[in-house]
Amino acid sequence: xxxxxxxxxxxxxxxxxxxxxxxxxxxxxxxxxxxxxxxxxxxxxxxxxxxxxxxxxxxxxxxxxxxxxxxxxxxxxxxxxxxxxxxxxxxxxxxxxxxxxxxxxxxxx
Amino acid sequence: xxxxxxxxxxxxxxxxxxxxxxxxxxxxxxxxxxxxxxxxxxxxxxxxxxxxxxxxxxxxxxxxxxxxxxxxxxxxxxxxxxxxxxxxxxxxxxxxxxxxxxxxxxxxxxxx
Numbered sequence: 001x002x003x004x005x006x007x008x009x010x011x012x013x014x015x016x017x018x019x020x021x022x023x024x025x026x027x028x029x030x031x032x033x034x035x036x037x038x039x040x041x042x043x044x045x046x047x048x049x050x051x052x053x054x055x056x057x058x059x060x061x062x063x064x065x066x067x068x069x070x071x072x073x074x075x076x077x078x079x080x081x082x083x084x085x086x087x088x089x090x091x092x093x094x095x096x097x098x099x100x101x102x103x104x105x106x107x108x109x
Numbered sequence: 110x111x112x113x114x115x116x117x118x119x120x121x122x123x124x125x126x127x128x129x130x131x132x133x134x135x136x137x138x139x140x141x142x143x144x145x146x147x148x149x150x151x152x153x154x155x156x157x158x159x160x161x162x163x164x165x166x167x168x169x170x171x172x173x174x175x176x177x178x179x180x181x182x183x184x185x186x187x188x189x190x191x192x193x194x195x196x197x198x199x200x201x202x203x204x205x206x207x208x209x210x211x212x213x214x215x216x217x218x219x220x221x
Contacts, residue, residue, distance in 0.1 A: 001154075001165075034208070034210070043214050044212050045111075049209065089151065089152060098167075101150070102151045
């Protein structure tokens with residue numbers, strides 16, 4: 001099955017700085033790449049997604065880029081705020097949805 | 110609220126026992142996924158059903174089984190439980206495209 005690797009495992013930034021989380025996938029047939037945010041004690045929630053026919057997508061302070069040739073995609077959060085602190089998961093879909101190991105983002109006020 | 114309902118929210122049991130976790134997908138969603146999340150760990154894919162049929166299988170132990178019923182709700186059965194099975198079990202559902210997953214609030218299983 002699909003294997004998704006995610007880096008870094010932890011990330012600490014100062015409020016207002018940018019944060020970047022990177023993922024790679026193994027199956028070139030993967031065609032859909034969502035990002036989920038999981039706050040402490042809560043369920044994962046979809047924050048942004050991108051399909052394989054698109055290179056970049058932006059939604060306010062968050063953006064995702066996809067490089068199909070290199071089989072990697074990234075999440076960019078600009079102007080980080082303390083409420084952005086959470087665990088972020090990338091995922092890739094072929095037939096089922098496989099998740100990366102997660103990145104614990106801490107935004108210091 | 111995602112529209113995905115999982116019961117029970119918490120389950121405490123002993124080693125060697127058997128439990129059943131239940132999931133009701135969002136109205137209209139045909140796909141149900143099960144994931145296991147151990148403490149400070151990622152989301153390990155267990156199994157996926159689509160309209161009653163098994164669609165994909167991940168790292169699901171032989172002691173675990175699942176099914177999706179005609180009304181589309183799904184059950185995950187965990188048997189011969191071990192201490193290491195203690196985890197948060199999430200169910201998620203998606204529509205026909207199988208893209209946006211909506212997660213339930215999870216069942217916290219504690220095996221003592």
